[in-house]
Amino acid sequence: MADHDLDPSHLETLDRDLARLSSLEQATAFVGRSTVGLSISFIFILAVAAATALILGDAQNTVIVVIAAAFGAYMALNIGANDVANNMGPAVGANAMSMGFAIVVAAIFESAGALIAGGDVVSTIAKGIISPETMATPAMFIAAMLAALLASALWVNLATWIGAPVSTTHAVVGGVMGAGIAAAGFAAVNWGQMSAIAASWVISPVLGGLIAAGFLWFIKSRIIYREDKIAAARTWVPVLVGIMGGTFTSYIVVKGLKKLVKLGLPEALLIGLVVGVLIWLVMIPVVRKQAQGLENRNKSLKVLFAIPLIVSAALLSFAHGANDVANAVGPLAAIVQASSSGDFTHAIAIPFWVMIIGAFGISFGLFLFGPKLIRMVGSQITKLNPMRAYCVALSAAITVIVASWLGLPVSSTHIAIGAVFGVGFFREWDTARRMKASVGVASDAPRLDASERSRRKLVRRSHVTTIVAAWIVTVPAAAGLSGLLFVIIRTLIGG
Known part of the structure; x- marks a missing residue:
């Protein structure tokens, strides 16, 4: 072999070429996955429309219901792409679950929650935002529900594209409100209910963040900072x-x-207390066995929190599927009922075939587009490990229970992201406190300037700004888009 073949400059050039080739392959693969994902989504929506047409046959307003089913499938895809990240992101970011395993677990438990425990009777027009009597005819009501469904789906789609986890419930509420205003004016809106929802924008993340930070403080003070961890x-x-x-x-x-x-709630808390005590007793020998041979360092503690974190992510997904599938198919069920019977003033039960659309749509959306938001929630806001992710998951459950006890409308999305913020900001505060203490002990310790302190912040401010801005504009943006779509749809279908 000639000497020049081993020239370091040639090797560096080869490395750069290989790096470019690797980047090109990754980019091509990414574009291919995006194209495939969009294609599969389109096929799924068409399949839902075709299946709905077969189910309905020659029933009245078949075309309208088929269109509504397609919109519902589109919304379900977006819920899977955006909302499910809040349940799986912390566990994936903490490396307790791989991305593939998380997606499989989430898909199974989301679908199980939707099909087994979902489909509870939904209110006539999304949580009492609009008075039913303001809708003059069934055709007007159907146009409003179509507009609300499509507008909320489009907004969640946009939020996913920019990387902002938003509340799909708030998107649906905004869509219904906008269509109601376009149909019957501002007087049709239940502004008291809207005020409570607006208050939840602050209550949900703050409460979630405080509870998560409190548990992280407890873990640090009682375990991590102890001499014998x-x-x-x-x-x-x-x-x-x-x-x-x-x-x-x-x-x-x-x-x-x-x-x-x-x-x-009292019965649920009592059942939870009994189960919690039983789990505590069972876990004593289990943890004792797991702890055998572990080194006395923080990394060893991650082993003890991994399985509880996986279980919590699965249970969060089950509860999410049971509750939030109605965001995708609630308006669709209302359209089905109004089209078949003309009744839109009474409570609406969701047919099982409509629930299947929601369950499968959420699973498909998660498989195809979920990883982007899962990575953002799990690792890009702040760095999570199993202990921190445990605090996020537990905070989500506790906050919902407290909110139910207080009668407060809260968003599971806002709670989960607020908990991630709470963990990150607590880490910043705790790190600054310990550094200040160490500087006090060692008078010769270097002092950090403002730019270095900013660089060491543990929560990415750009993500905080993007997410909070998306939260604030979700309801008005969905409402404005829905109002515009209502005018267009009503013109097309009449009523």
Whole structure:
């Protein structure tokens, strides 16, 4: 072999060429996946429309219901792409689950929640935002629901594209409000209910963040900062897992099993307490065995939180499927009922075939487009490990229970993202506090200038700004788009 063949400059050139080739392959693969994802989504929407046409046959207003089913399928895809990231992101970011495993678990439990425990009776027009009597005819009502469904789906699609996890419930509420205003004026809106929803923009993330930060402080003070971390973990991890098990039991009873069994909050809390104590007792020997041979360092503690974190992500997905599938198919069910019977002033039960559209749509959206938001929630806002992700998951469940007790309307999306913010900002505060303490001990320790302190911040401010801005504009943006679509749709279908 000639000497010039081993010239370092030639090797560097080869490395650069290989790097370019690798980047090109990755970019091509990404474009291919995006194209395939869009194609599969389009095929799914067409399949839903065709299946709906077969189910309805020559029934009245078949064309309108087929269009509504396509809009519902589109909305379900967007819910899967955006909303499910809040449940799986922390576990993936903490490396407790791989992306593929998380998507499979989420798809199974989202579908199970939707089909087993979903389909509870929904109100006539999305949570009482618009008075039913303001709609003069069934045709006007159908146009309003079509506009609300399409507008909310388009807005969630846009939010996913820019990388902002938003509340699909708020998008639907905004869509219904906008269509109602376009149909019957501002007097048709229940402004008291809208004020409560607006208050939840602040209450949900703040409450979620405070609870998550509180649990992280407890874990740090009782386990991480102890001299013998493993001994402390043997004492407290069973307690923490018991709290998580009891809380999630109450959470599932309150939010995920409404269709199967009607229990009040006191009964749900009592059941959760019993289950939590049992889990605590079971986990004592389990954790003791897991802790054998572990080194006395923080990395060892991650092993003890991995399985509880996976279980919590699965349960969050089940409850989410049971509750939020109505965002995709609630308006569709209302259209089906109004088209078949002309009745739109009474409560609406969701047919099973409509639930299947929602369940499959959420799963497809998660498979095709979910990873982008899962990565953002799990690793790009702040760095998560199993202990921090545990705090996020537990905070989501506790906050929903507290909100139910107080009668406050809250968003599961805002709670989960607020919990991630809370963990990140607590870490910033705790790191600054410890650095200040170390500077006080060592007088010769270097002091950081403002730019260095900013660089070391543990929460990415750009994501905070993007997400909060998307939260604020979700309702008005969906409302404005829905109002415009209502005018167009009503012109096309009449009424």
